[in-house]
Amino acid sequence: MNTVAVIDYGMGNLHSVAKALEKVAVDSRVVVSADPAEVIRADRVVLPGVGAIRDCMAEIRRLGFDQAVREVVDAGTPLLGVCVGMQALMQHSVENGGTDCLGIFPGRVGYFGDNLHDPISGERLKVPHMGWNQVHQTINHPLWQDIPQDSRFYFVHSYYVQPEDQAITAATCDYGLSFSSAVTHNNVFATQFHPEKSQHVGLQLYANFLRWDGNPA
Amino acid sequence: MGLAKRIIPCLDVDNGRVVKGVQFVDIRDAGDPVEVARRYDEQGADEITFLDITASSDDRETMVHVVEEVAGQVFIPLTVGGGIRKVEDVRRMLNAGADKVAINTAAVFNPEFVREAAEKFGSQCIVVAIDAKRVGDQGEPGRWEIFTHGGRKSTGIDAIEWAIKMVDYGAGEILLTSMDRDGTKIGFDLELTRAISDAVRVPVIASGGVGNLDHLTAGVKEGHADAVLAASIFHFGEYSILEAKQSMAAAGIEMRL
Numbered sequence: 001m002n003t004v005a006v007i008d009y010g011m012g013n014l015h016s017v018a019k020a021l022e023k024v025a026v027d028s029r030v031v032v033s034a035d036p037a038e039v040i041r042a043d044r045v046v047l048p049g050v051g052a053i054r055d056c057m058a059e060i061r062r063l064g065f066d067q068a069v070r071e072v073v074d075a076g077t078p079l080l081g082v083c084v085g086m087q088a089l090m091q092h093s094v095e096n097g098g099t100d101c102l103g104i105f106p107g108r109v110g111y112f113g114d115n116l117h118d119p120i121s122g123e124r125l126k127v128p129h130m131g132w133n134q135v136h137q138t139i140n141h142p143l144w145q146d147i148p149q150d151s152r153f154y155f156v157h158s159y160y161v162q163p164e165d166q167a168i169t170a171a172t173c174d175y176g177l178s179f180s181s182a183v184t185h186n187n188v189f190a191t192q193f194h195p196e197k198s199q200h201v202g203l204q205l206y207a208n209f210l211r212w213d214g215n216p217a
Numbered sequence: 218m219g220l221a222k223r224i225i226p227c228l229d230v231d232n233g234r235v236v237k238g239v240q241f242v243d244i245r246d247a248g249d250p251v252e253v254a255r256r257y258d259e260q261g262a263d264e265i266t267f268l269d270i271t272a273s274s275d276d277r278e279t280m281v282h283v284v285e286e287v288a289g290q291v292f293i294p295l296t297v298g299g300g301i302r303k304v305e306d307v308r309r310m311l312n313a314g315a316d317k318v319a320i321n322t323a324a325v326f327n328p329e330f331v332r333e334a335a336e337k338f339g340s341q342c343i344v345v346a347i348d349a350k351r352v353g354d355q356g357e358p359g360r361w362e363i364f365t366h367g368g369r370k371s372t373g374i375d376a377i378e379w380a381i382k383m384v385d386y387g388a389g390e391i392l393l394t395s396m397d398r399d400g401t402k403i404g405f406d407l408e409l410t411r412a413i414s415d416a417v418r419v420p421v422i423a424s425g426g427v428g429n430l431d432h433l434t435a436g437v438k439e440g441h442a443d444a445v446l447a448a449s450i451f452h453f454g455e456y457s458i459l460e461a462k463q464s465m466a467a468a469g470i471e472m473r474l
Contacts, residue, residue, distance in 0.1 A: 013311065013316060015313075019288055019289045019292075023292070050338075050341060050342065051338055125220075126443055127419070128340065128389055128390075128419065130341070130390065130420050131220050131222075131420070131443070131444070132220070132221045132223070132473040133219060133221070154293070155220075156294075156316075157341070175220060196292060197292060197293055197294045198293075199293050
């Protein structure tokens with residue numbers, strides 16, 4: 001039986017993530033782990049995250065997960081970043097007056113702004129972007145298997161990733177502007193939305209992740 | 218196409234049991250929060266809100282177990298309100314599997330608590346619940362004040378100013394209940410909902426007064442609400458969540474169907 005480690009750095013909703021993984025785990029054991037060595041040994045790794053990025057990054061570093069995530073990436077172990085866990089993979093976020101992140105992907109994390117409008121209707125858009133929005137898959141990928149194009153997933157965020165290389169975008173989403181709602185490169189996949197809160201399609205994505213060997217196709 | 222408006226059924230829970238009568242014909246135990254939550258999830262609820270009305274704080278632990286069990290079976294966002302007074306209360310509920318907590322009276326008596334909770338856990342999980350009641354005479358422009366203790370005690374605080382202040386303090390969402398309309402089934406206070414929703418940059422959930430599906434549509438179209446919350450019209454099986462969503466979609470509102 002293989003293991004999937006959910007990185008526990010003391011921030012927020014990792015229990016929801018673990019419960020959703022357990023729900024779909026067929027031959028995987030789900031471990032919530034605050035031990036970098038255990039995470040490095042796992043067959044798959046999930047980096048969740050909610051809340052402010054400065055606090056998240058501080059805890060990730062304090063517990064030695066910055067190094068551990070780098071090792072997981074280099075070892076080819078399938079890694080899934082979720083929400084702030086996705087943002088943490090970028091180089092830098094503008095949140096909290098500017099926060100350096102893990103730098104797994106080139107690019108930064110920007111803010112939606114306090115004055116966001118729908119470009120077509122002109123309607124003012126609330127921030128945070130909260131609720132069910134459509135995820136437009138821009139590539140074929142094993143993690144999109146059996147998930148219909150433009151399915152709605154649950155989002156809650158005020159910041160969004162801006163990859164330097166658009167080729168890593170795996171899906172987009174429209175909210176005042178078009179942003180990368182999922183990115184992937186080699187054995188790393190990350191989503192801005194919360195699969196653990198996205199009912200059937202979210203569970204499907206986790207099930208796909210638990211079968212994924214880390215190859216893009 | 219873009220972000221969908223949300224429908225949120227609300228369940229009152231007293232000492233671990235759903236109260237105020239949920240009546241589905243085909244449900245085994247209508248008092249079991251897990252079963253009721255699962256039913257709403259199947260019907261397509263976009264989120265579920267639990268309001269813990271347990272009087273004794275000794276029994277609050279029961280709610281933690283309810284949330285744990287629901288969160289293991291229902292994979293949509295869960296909000297818990299009632300009795301959230303300390304940072305420790307927030308932490309306990311989030312660790313149990315709640316995605317958001319709704320802070321009501323505690324925010325009125327100690328606004329700094331909202332700031333503290335938002336800084337610690339992030340604004341995305343801090344909902345400030347506002348119970349507002351219209352004051353002043355008929356025919357005057359709308360003015361509303363914050364009430365506590367189930368609408369019995371006025372605080373003298375202006376509802377719109379309060380909403381703006383709570384967002385400044387870190388509220389990520391406002392759950393707005395009209396105490397004039399709550400339980401009346403004559404529809405939301407649309408003027409109040411619009412005034413608050415237009416005044417803040419965060420999403421506003423309209424609550425209080427829903428009696429039919431047109432009221433939900435009006436809450437979004439005329440009240441500018443980002444989400445609508447209702448209890449009794451769903452509990453008694455008058456309408457399913459799916460019917461409500463179809464009705465709103467037919468009125469031109471973007472919904473998750």
